Structure formats: C-alpha cells, structure tokens
Amino acid sequence: xxxxxxxxxxxxxxxxxxxxxxxxxxxxxxxxxxxxxxxxxxxxxxxxxxxxxxxxxxxxxxxxxxxxxxxxxxxxxxxxxxxxxxxxxxxxxxxxxxxxxxxxxxxxxxxxxxxxxxxxxxxxxxxxxxxxxxxxxxxxxxxxxxxxxxxxxxxxxxxxxxxxxxxxxxxxxxxxxxxxxxxxxxxxxxxxxxxxxxxxxxxxxxxxxxxxxxxxxxxxxxxxxxxxxxxxxxxxxxxxxxxxxxxxxxxxxxxxxxxxxxxxxxxxxxxxxxxxxxxxxxxxxxxxxxxxxxxxxxxxxxxxxxxxxxxxxxxxxxxxxxxxxxxxxxxxxxxxxxxxxxxxxxxxxxxxxxxxxxxxxxxxxxxxxxxxxxxxxxxxxxxxxxxxxxxxxxxxxxxxx
Ligand code: ADP
Numbered sequence: 001x002x003x004x005x006x007x008x009x010x011x012x013x014x015x016x017x018x019x020x021x022x023x024x025x026x027x028x029x030x031x032x033x034x035x036x037x038x039x040x041x042x043x044x045x046x047x048x049x050x051x052x053x054x055x056x057x058x059x060x061x062x063x064x065x066x067x068x069x070x071x072x073x074x075x076x077x078x079x080x081x082x083x084x085x086x087x088x089x090x091x092x093x094x095x096x097x098x099x100x101x102x103x104x105x106x107x108x109x110x111x112x113x114x115x116x117x118x119x120x121x122x123x124x125x126x127x128x129x130x131x132x133x134x135x136x137x138x139x140x141x142x143x144x145x146x147x148x149x150x151x152x153x154x155x156x157x158x159x160x161x162x163x164x165x166x167x168x169x170x171x172x173x174x175x176x177x178x179x180x181x182x183x184x185x186x187x188x189x190x191x192x193x194x195x196x197x198x199x200x201x202x203x204x205x206x207x208x209x210x211x212x213x214x215x216x217x218x219x220x221x222x223x224x225x226x227x228x229x230x231x232x233x234x235x236x237x238x239x240x241x242x243x244x245x246x247x248x249x250x251x252x253x254x255x256x257x258x259x260x261x262x263x264x265x266x267x268x269x270x271x272x273x274x275x276x277x278x279x280x281x282x283x284x285x286x287x288x289x290x291x292x293x294x295x296x297x298x299x300x301x302x303x304x305x306x307x308x309x310x311x312x313x314x315x316x317x318x319x320x321x322x323x324x325x326x327x328x329x330x331x332x333x334x335x336x337x338x339x340x341x342x343x344x345x346x347x348x349x350x351x352x353x354x355x356x357x358x359x360x361x362x363x364x365x366x367x368x369x370x371x372x373x374x375x376x377x378x379x380x381x382x383x384x385x386x387x388x389x390x391x392x393x394x395x396x397x398x399x400x401x
Pocket of ligand 1: 332338364
C-alpha cells in the first residue's frame, strides 16, 4: 500500500509518499508560503526527477491540489491516479490528554484536533486545516490517520508530568508536561530494542536523545515513556537551536520588567532568540556554531559546551529516574552527525562503565553501535524516521479496519 504522510504547518505542507511494501519513499515535497503571494511547490521523485513551480495557494486546500498535481500529473509524477493512495497519515503536534495513540480520523477526531489548538496554537489549527483540505480533495473513502507528537509520552506517571505550581492550574487549564518528538522517541527506542534483541522486554531501560534544531530526551522503560524533557510546550528541557530550555522563571519576569516586554514578546525571546543562537550570537545551526568555536569564538564555544553539559545532565537524571540504563541512543540532525557532542556527553558516564569506540563514533547518520564491546551500557546512533513511523502507524490502523 502507498501511504501519503502529511505535515501541515501554518504556511507550509510537507509530504512524503511511501510504498509500504518496501518502505521506500516514492516522492517527497514541500508546498511553501501558503497564503502568501509567492507560494510555491518543490517536489522530488525517487529517481531524481524534480518539479518546482510558483503556484497560487491561498489556503491548504489549494496546497493539497498542488501536491496531487505534483504526484499525478507533473513531469516528476510518480502515480497515475488518486486510487493508488491507500491512506493518509497526518503528523499532529498536540494530542493533549485526549489522544494516547494514533487514531483514524472521523468528524469527532478532527474537531478534537482543532479544539486542542489552545495548547499548540501554531500547529494544531494548521493540522486541522490539513485534514479538512485533505477530505475535500480525497473524499471520505481514503482513510486518514492522525499521529501525535505527544502520544508516546502519555504513559508518564503523574510525578513526571505535574509541575510544582498550584494544582488548580492543572485542573483548570490542563497545564502539565506533555513532551514532544514522541514519534521519534518511540521509533528509535523500538529500533534500539529490536537491535538488542529485547523487543517487548519490560526491564529494558533506554535513554533516547533526539538532538536536532529542536531537541528533547526521554527515559523509556519497557517500551513506555516514563519521563521527557520537553514540557507544556517544546520550550522546556535544555538549550536548542533557538529555544532556551529551562530557565528560572524569575529571571524571565525580571527581564520582562526591565525591558517592558509583554508575555508574548517574552515567549518569542525564549523560543526564537535563545539557545545556541542567543548564547553564541553566531547562528542557531550547530555546524556554524562549532565552526565559529573552532576559530576561537568564545561565546560559540560556550554555547557548544552548555549544550553538551545540559544534555549530559538530562541523560544522568533519566538514568537515575529508571535506576539504570541499558542503552543510550542518539538521533536527529546533531545526534546523528556530531561525534564530538556524543563523546562529550558520554564522558560523563565513564563512572558507570560507558565506553565509546572512537572509530565507530566517526560514523554519521547510520544505524550503528558506537560503544565498545565491554561497555556496560550500549550506545547507538539510530537515525530517526518520523515519516516512516507515521506511515507504519497509519498502515497498522488501516489494516485493522
Ligand atoms: P529539526 O528537524 O529540528 O529542524 P534537524 O534534526 O534537521 O532539526 O537538525 C538540525 C541540526 O543538525 C542543525 O543544528 C545542524 O547544524 C545539525 N547538523 C546537521 N548535519 C550536521 C553535521 N554533519 N555535523 C554537525 N551537525 C549537523
């Protein structure tokens, strides 16, 4: 079966068409700047053929028509008709406490995704628009499935998700830790269990480090998430490309008072101007920051150092949370590609017998064990594949109908 995986953002629509018989990507693309004058599509087929054009896309509806054109009619077409698409899987950022797993879309589910926009204003509404536009383009015959970034974290115990503020805010507004990147943490922890030959083992303890531009770490015990670093929103945890991670809230209110900032401006500062970018003043991109550090830029070097140190502290706290760890997994742009970060993080765990094979650690972006055979804890690079994970969940649900 061919499955269309869709990630609808506020002004963009990313997609992949995946053949689930061999798990190969048949085509992928991006409809960008939806709602703007210069909206455009970039599409690439598996054999390298490309289609790129400026197309008027005032809403997500036209974006779906454009992607269907790219798939079926363009010079880089990969299928002959709509009928070849067996199902559609939507990435949805927030499932609140309502969705603890992926599910089939019906009117009620679509409405619930929209209702949860309160918790993820920039994401859930576009996802809802994506579902509506998709239904308009494909009709109701093609099943649609929603896969939530938060769902994997719904197994966290109360002690991990309740914040230390008056309980009434949890009751009134559902303010709690939800986490994010759940699809990735689930995917790499399942891959890790499979590589170790310990699928279904309730005692298996894994710390998964998804370190990309956005970054989070999870503690996964027996296949279930028991804690995760992102919080009510993806801002919590440790420093990321432009996000601050956890900061003393009093420091923020102090700055807001000094600079006359509104809550929204404060949130903007923490989300978009902080992290690697804010500390280094160079860039939010890890490669740029590392390059500047290598040239002697102190703030860039400091940004790198803080990132690695904070990651190590989270890994350490999750090892404590699980009373041990059998494996540590690195994934996403930085986790898969930055040997120095992996070495620096793992050095903090030499005391408990973690040993890195520096030759293997040079490997980038491949599924590989980078610890030595006598390391007491296995360390892996496992490239994440959120689109494939979404397609797999979609297939499983469609097959169960
Ligand atoms: P996101 O999906 O959150 O936007 P990614 O997972 O694509 O982010 O990760 C982007 C980050 O990965 C950037 O900071 C980039 O510099 C870093 N990265 C990508 N390739 C490399 C590399 N070869 N070496 C070091 N860092 C890399």
